Amino acid sequence: MSMAGNLRKVTSLGRVGGLRKVARLARRRPRVDLSHHARSPLGSSVVNCVTYRDGERVPVGSDLVDTVEQVRKQRDGFVWLGLHEPTDQEFAGIAELFDLHPLAVEDAVEAHQRPKLERYGETLFAVFKTVCYVEHEKLTATSEVVDTGEIMVFVGEDFVITVRHGRHGSLGPLREELESSPQQLAKGPAAVLHAIADHVVDDYLSVTDSVQADIDQVETDVFAENGARADPGRIYQMKRELLELKRAVVPLARPIEDLATRPIRVVDPEIQAYFRDVFDHLMRAKEQIASFDELLNSILQAHLAQVTVAQNEDMRKITAWAAVIAVPTMVCGVYGMNFEHMPELHWRYGYGLVIGVISVACLVLYRGFRRNGWL
Numbered sequence: 139m140s141m142a143g144n145l146r147k148v149t150s151l152g153r154v155g156g157l158r159k160v161a162r163l164a165r166r167r168p169r170v171d172l173s174h175h176a177r178s179p180l181g182s183s184v185v186n187c188v189t190y191r192d193g194e195r196v197p198v199g200s201d202l203v204d205t206v207e208q209v210r211k212q213r214d215g216f217v218w219l220g221l222h223e224p225t226d227q228e229f230a231g232i233a234e235l236f237d238l239h240p241l242a243v244e245d246a247v248e249a250h251q252r253p254k255l256e257r258y259g260e261t262l263f264a265v266f267k268t269v270c271y272v273e274h275e276k277l278t279a280t281s282e283v284v285d286t287g288e289i290m291v292f293v294g295e296d297f298v299i300t301v302r303h304g305r306h307g308s309l310g311p312l313r314e315e316l317e318s319s320p321q322q323l324a325k326g327p328a329a330v331l332h333a334i335a336d337h338v339v340d341d342y343l344s345v346t347d348s349v350q351a352d353i354d355q356v357e358t359d360v361f362a363e364n365g366a367r368a369d370p371g372r373i374y375q376m377k378r379e380l381l382e383l384k385r386a387v388v389p390l391a392r393p394i395e396d397l398a399t400r401p402i403r404v405v406d407p408e409i410q411a412y413f414r415d416v417f418d419h420l421m422r423a424k425e426q427i428a429s430f431d432e433l434l435n436s437i438l439q440a441h442l443a444q445v446t447v448a449q450n451e452d453m454r455k456i457t458a459w460a461a462v463i464a465v466p467t468m469v470c471g472v473y474g475m476n477f478e479h480m481p482e483l484h485w486r487y488g489y490g491l492v493i494g495v496i497s498v499a500c501l502v503l504y505r506g507f508r509r510n511g512w513l
Contacts, residue, residue: 185220185221185222185302186218186219186220186310186313187217187218187219187220188217188218188313189205189209189215189216189217189218190215190216190217190218190323191212191214191215192214192215192320192324193319193320193321193322193323193324193325194320194323195317196215203235205217206235206236206296206297209296209297210296213296215296216294216295216296216297216298216326216327217296217297217298218297218298218299218300218313218327218330219232219297219298219299219300220299220300220302220309220313221299221300221301221302222301222302222303223249223301223302223303224246224247224301225247226247229243229246229247229301232299236261236292236294236297236299237259237261238258238261238292238299239258239259239261239263241258242256242258242261242263242290242292245263245265245290246263246290246292246301247301249288249290249303250288251265251288251290252265252385252389253265253266253267253386253389253390253393254389254393255392255393255396255397257402260294260295260403260404261292261293261294261404262291262292262293262294262331262402262404262405263290263291263292263293264290264291264293264331264335264393265288265289265290265291266288266289266290266291266334266335266338266390267286267287267288267338267385267386267387267389267390268286268287268288268289268302268304268306268307268338268341268386269284269285269286269287269341269342269345269382269383269386270284270285270286270287270305270306270307270341270345271283271284271285271344271345271348271349272284272285277352277355277356277372277375277376278369278371278372278375279369279371279372279374279375280371280375281372281375282379283349283352283375283376283379284345284349284379284380284382284383285304285305285306286304286382286385286386287302287303287304287305287306287307288302288303288304288307289301289302289303289307289309289334289338290302290303291330291331291334293327293328293330293331293404294327294404295326295327295403295404296327297327298327298330298331300334307338307341309334309337312333312334312337315333316329316330316333325406325408325409326404326406327404328404328405328406328409329409331397331405331409332397332409332412332413332416335394335397335413335416336412336415336416336419338390339390339394339416339419339420339423340419342383342386342387342419342420342423343419343422343423343426345383346383346423346426346427346430349376349379349380349383349430350426350430352376353376353430353433353434353437356368356372356373356376356434356437357433357437359372360373360437360440360441360444361440368441370438370441370442373434373437373438373441374438376434377431377434377438380427380430380431380434383427384427384431387420387423387424387427388424388427390420391417391420391421391424394413394416394417394420395417397410397413398410398413398414398416398417399414454512455512455513457512458503458507458512458513459513461503461507462500462503462504462507465496465499465500465503466496466500469492469495469496473492
């Protein structure tokens with residue numbers, strides 16, 4: 139049985155004793171390469187399982203338990219196991235094999251966790267929020283701008299287990315990039331943790347650049363000639379999407395800072411220097427998000443001010459026209475009272491005089507309002 143078949147049994151068994159039964163079946167099936175998920179015969183959460191020694195990828199054995207024991211015995215390599223949205227049953231055997239803490243296992247399976255860094259004995263557990271920019275032709279009040287996922291990482295002295303949730307954030311390209319730099323991969327599981335953190339934070343910067351383009355477009359529309367008629371729903375939508383991005387970036391600052399400064403057994407001091415670089419990039423993303431939030435607040439306030447000004451202009455126009463119309467209304471109201479004795483009531487030129495007076499008065503009012511900018 140191949141490593142693929144073995145992993146299928148591991149994810150369905152909760153006892154190492156059950157795992158030993160897998161070894162007896164290992165010789166009955168041909169070896170299958172798990173290096174690419176498209177060739178994985180599992181049809182389950184296991185995406186990849188690779189062993190590295192001195193930064194180089196080495197062939198895996200036929201039994202996962204024996205492979206892990208061999209790595210631990212030789213103390214010169216580590217196992218990288220990747221999973222995607224595993225269930226409790228699929229993860230139970232793996233959790234027991236690597237002695238993972240139940241609380242960390244629960245977080246890894248349930249997902250929807252806040253970015254954090256926790257230590258359980260000799261195992262480090264990190265949670266990263268992944269983000270992806272959602273392409274759209276035109277920003278509307280219902281456009282999805284930022285999509286999020288999660289990557290949980292278990293790091294021990296001789297293993298790395300990554301658990302991914304969401305539709306994006308594949309670690310395949312990252313694994314290939316690491317394998318192209320054996321000198322970095324030779325630094326152990328902490329090098330994988332750094333690569334994942336660096337990959338996630340680089341995505342933050344990429345998404346913030348794309349979000350900035352959307353904010354610039356909203357700003358241009360608001361300050362256009364007819365900016366008061368712009369849809370304010372787009373501004374609120376951008377603030378909601380920015381809040382989603384903020385929830386992913388801001389809480390990660392403390393874990394990355396701990397990895398960069400605090401002594402942690404599974405993180406080599408040489409790797410901590412790389413985490414300081416990741417922390418600098420994270421701070422840049424955090425500052426950009428804070429500036430975007432302030433800018434959106436300013437844009438929203440400017441839009442509301444434009445709407446108020448436009449409403450005031452409309453009210454002035456309505457008031458001016460009402461004043462103009464009030465003159466003929468008053469005159470016609472007087473001559474509509476039907477008194478018997480009224481001035482010019484029976485005069486031959488009375489009608490023309492009244493119409494002339496009304497026209498002159500309306501013209502004077504119109505010119506006065508126009509000169510003052512009310513019309």
